[in-house]
Amino acid sequence: MTIAPAISTELTAVTQEAPQPGWWRRLPTKAKVGVVLFGLFVLTAIIGPLVTPYDPSYQNPSPSASMNPPNAAHLLGTTQSGQDVLSQLLVGIRLTLELGLIVGAVATALAVIVGVTSAFLGGFWDELLSLITNVFLVIPALPLLIVLLGYFPNRGEAPTIIVLALLGWPWGARVMRAQTLAIRNRDFVAASRETGERTWRIITFEIVPNEVSLIAASFVNTVLYAIGASVALAFIGVADLNSWSLGTMLYWAQSQQALQLGAWWWFVPPGLAVALMGTALVLLNTGIDELGNPRLRDASSASRIAGRWLRPADPTPVLSEVSYRRKGLASFLHSFSRSSLLDNAEAGEGR
């Protein structure tokens, strides 16, 4: 462990992820907007359900309360059965965000476990896990989710979270595996192995901390997937339709003909909330990307020469797939993957 600190300072310089004083100023503008926007949603999710003006499920029996456009009593109008849209929205944002964050955490944990394990086992087991990952990447998730959840007698939140998390890990696992392969060949890992550290210790204290920015990006992506999928599922009617989420709001608006009746205040707020939440996450993700890869940044560091924007050479190594020689069964399994096509090592073997 005596060698580790010296090497880890070199590494932070490479991956540029150490938060130092003034980190907020150095954050790309897109990421700032994303953080603020997402923060607003988190705040709404925490405070919103406490300050709802009405019970979201309360159906006002008087006909005059039905389908009101936005007014002083109902800031976002009412539904066909006289329910307050604002109250539903405030409760719905919490449920949707909660589900997205839980699924994101569980699926990202699975992705890290599968990806890192795969890269560390190497050989046959690595290729087998990659094959399974690729199979689940290519099978479309939404129809499978519908079939799986369709059989649950009560389509509550828990089964949705479990199924979404079980199908949400392959993309992250792929990225984590590639990054772990790149890191495990670095000197500091070899050094800690020489000092006799156990494998689990190398993984948890040397490898995973160096993948934090990638794990964060993977988490943001998975939350995005979970929110999109859960809203689509609820819109189709595969959800607990007695609870209020952004998806079930859209389901009721669609099934009770909000569009045909001209009640835009009924379906625009939940849809806009989903879209803005998604935008915040996409912005966050591009921000994380730009932190890791300065080439993608805006033109602040570039200068215009002969009509073209040129920027200083990029000091950050761009994440690349490490190719290594495979033997026997591992090589056989690998040859079925799409990436085998662009593998230079195997091109040499072919000749």
Next chain:
Amino acid sequence: MSFIVRRLIFYVVAAWVALTINFFIPRLVPGNAVESIMAKFPNLQPSAYRALEALLGVGNPGSLWHQYWAYLADISHLDFGTSVSEYPAQVSTLLGEALPWTIILVGTATVIAFLVGTALGIAAGWRHGGGLDRVLPGLMFLQAIPYFFFALILLELFAVKVHVFPIAQGYSQGLIPGWNGAFISSAIYHSLLPALTIVLTSIAGWMLQMRNVMITTTGEDYVVAAQAKGLHNRRVVLTYAARNAILPQLQGFGLAIGFVVSGALVMEIVFSYPGIGLLLINSVSSNDYALTQAIFLVITFAVLLANLIVDVIIVFVDPRARAREATR
């Protein structure tokens, strides 16, 4: 063994995994599904009981192994069983009616979105920091909108407020589907708004991806060398930078196609478009498990086929891959 054959084997394995998952899902569900379905549909003939039992694997019609082989044999004959909600229609008949609508609409719109998005991405990546980069946040917003919500907005604007486009269905009422001018023009007219939805919401993703790959590629030495030689700018962009950036883009296309198709299916519901998506929601709301499961399989097979086509295109586009194919 050539790359394409190996990929074909991979997709067969993926299809087998999907088939097996599909086989085991109803058999792992607790409770008597047949009774609950029969209770929901009082108009079902008693003969449907046996068909449901066979489908759901209850009532013990032979060992699990035997059921599995019978199931695979049925699927290979495109026999997906009988629909409960449209009894006694065969599931395969219903699928056959809906599939062409979806394939033509989603296929055409996705290819258009990919081509236009990639072209815009090339331009944005080359002129990094230029005008196209300034619309990026707007594009990210478009990308984050669920397809079906964007469809609702377009309908509100162009069908409810201004009557430019029809509000629903795949063709005008009163027309009989067939190969005649009136029907085809009506079908195209009705598909314009759904197609626009797919193109506008998915274009941003392709553009962003291509832009990022282009930015990385334009920093490569061979692009700088091409410029130093004094080659025409267009030649440098298209045959040096974009030619190399297109390969990761195509791989991304293969991976994303499942998401695009899923989003497009949900969108069909908003337009009451007579495709697979509408069939799917009807089957879900009426607990027509045979139909839902068959739709899952059909969508999966379509996505696998699209991926195989992408692989063929990659081999065709990438000279290294072609060279390797020749030596094998």
